[in-house]
Amino acid sequence: MAEKLDQIFVQAKHELVRWLLCHVPGAWAEVLSALLSIATLLVAFAALFALTTLLERKGLGRIQNRYGPNRVGPFGLLQPVADGIKALTKEDVVPRAADQVVHFIAPLVLVVPVFLALAVLPVGRNMVVVDLDAGLLFFFAVGAATELSVFMAGWSSRNKYSLLGAMRAIAQMISYEVPLILSAVTVVMMAGSLSTVRIVEVQAGFSGWLPHWHVLTPWGLAGFLLFLIAAAAEANRCPFDLPEGESEIIAGYYIEYSGFKFALFFLGEYIGLFAVSGLAITLFLGGWTAPLPFVQWVPSYVWFFLKLLSLIAFFIWVRGTLPRLRMDQLMSFAWKFMLPLSLINLLAAGLWRFLPEGLTRWAFCSLLLAAAYIGLGRSLVQRRNLGRRTYRFAE
Amino acid sequence: MTADLLFYLFAACTLVCGFLVIANPFSLNPVTSAMFLVLTMVFLAGLFVLLHAFFLAAIQVLVYAGAVMVLFLFVIMLLDLKAEERRRLKVFGITTGLIAVGAILFIFLNTLAQAPLGASTTPELEGTTMALGKLLFTRYLLPFEVVSVLLLVAMIGAIFLSKKELK
């Protein structure tokens, strides 16, 4: 029964393809199967996007001691629909000086690659659109297009704020991409494969009560935290949202976007967040595997989406809690703290791999990482880069 | 069959975008050139996929479309270039350039036509990450290390050169 429930979508797809093959030639089987997977993925993540916008506004409202949207539909549930209609019917303003073509293409360049990145995420047992041999590499390769889109949006608008925002955003994305990839490399080292499906399979199984998730090892925990911070920066989430800081440079690179194009940017940003959270789950939180042995009867995709939703909730919580960083703090944090720590984490993962199993390697790796964390953190704070802001010109 | 069609599609797109990089009839702005260069790289990655070099295709997109092009665009942003004003193109320069390149292209194609490439065997090679990695860390270990030193040198050089007070 549990098995059937787990594979219900896979079975449904096979049945649907078989039924469709009665009407079309057999050579289309692969195309049909791929199209069905893609369509499901698009619908699922678009629905999740609508849900998340509502969740975020509600959650932020609660954190800031107000209600959040509660007018449209019961409990404000239809707010995303209203937002969509509003975005669709608004006038699409394009500045006269703007580079029309680039201005038009920029949101597409953001949205298409982030959806492509979803293709390699295993959302359940046997539920992945393509199992690529170099899946992780593919993910990061298509992720590179977001930087391009940010540049196109910022440059084509011919607006100083959007250009400033774009420069900030690209500098930030390049800086944080290094720790992001380096912390992912530790997992590749341990799993011995770049395929996301294989990485999840490595983490399936339990020793006693504990699952074999990578996050439950010293290097995995450090890698997970580094990955999460870098992911927040990549997705321009608070506290790293200064490329679009509303109070400083009024929405940064998409200041000149309105109507549906703005909605597309919004969509792209959220889907990017889902994709990178999904990757964090795949790499460190065991993908679709169950957290405890006795709940394994729950279908795999439920676990994936539960983990995804909790990560999203975490990001919303962070957004409601932490203040925005300053540009120099952001840069020094990336290069002086994240980068050395992720390199040391790489070393720790290597040691973990080659030390004999047991308490010694736990102690050794934890000590190494803790020492690195304390040392690097001390040096950052002592240079007053992350310390309290000192006002020199105004009192 | 599909692969052949895709080859023609990707090849045509690569060449058209490549042409638009160097001579865009609508604008001579370096930004437009850079964008078309990105497209060229992406279509080249498509060709790599058709050649079953999956790892290299991913690397191509990651390094070129990601890193190199962002570097280009960043520099263009930093330099605050106005659209390249239409300078009087020197007819002599253009004709000689065209003739020279045409001659080189002719030599290429002529050689290709005459070369005994043989009936291409049915290719079985898969450019998987595993196979490439094994080769890279066994037979090509020394070049691999040298290249990493080269990257370090380039990094130091770039940082040194872009410092403001260049003596």
Next chain:
Amino acid sequence: MSVGLQHYLVVSAVLFSLGLLGVILRRNLLVIYMGLEMMLNAANLALVAFSRFTNNLDGQVFVFFVITVAAAEVAVGLALIVALYRRRQTVHAEDLTCMKL
């Protein structure tokens, strides 16, 4: 006629010529640089095609090295262009006629 080695080599040759044309005809240093990148990529395409049709992975390893070298070259070259621009306020090859900066 199915697509074979020859087809890829023709594409590579034409792409190389286009890059060369850009280097020769354009006067903007950045665009000249892009032309150089295209020439490198044309070589890459030829190498991958040879590797595929001769069942030999060495070509792909070589492409890996070429991409790395190109990345290093772009970093240094663009830094040079930025330094040059700071001094002379131009990136036009025609304006750079003095031997001394």
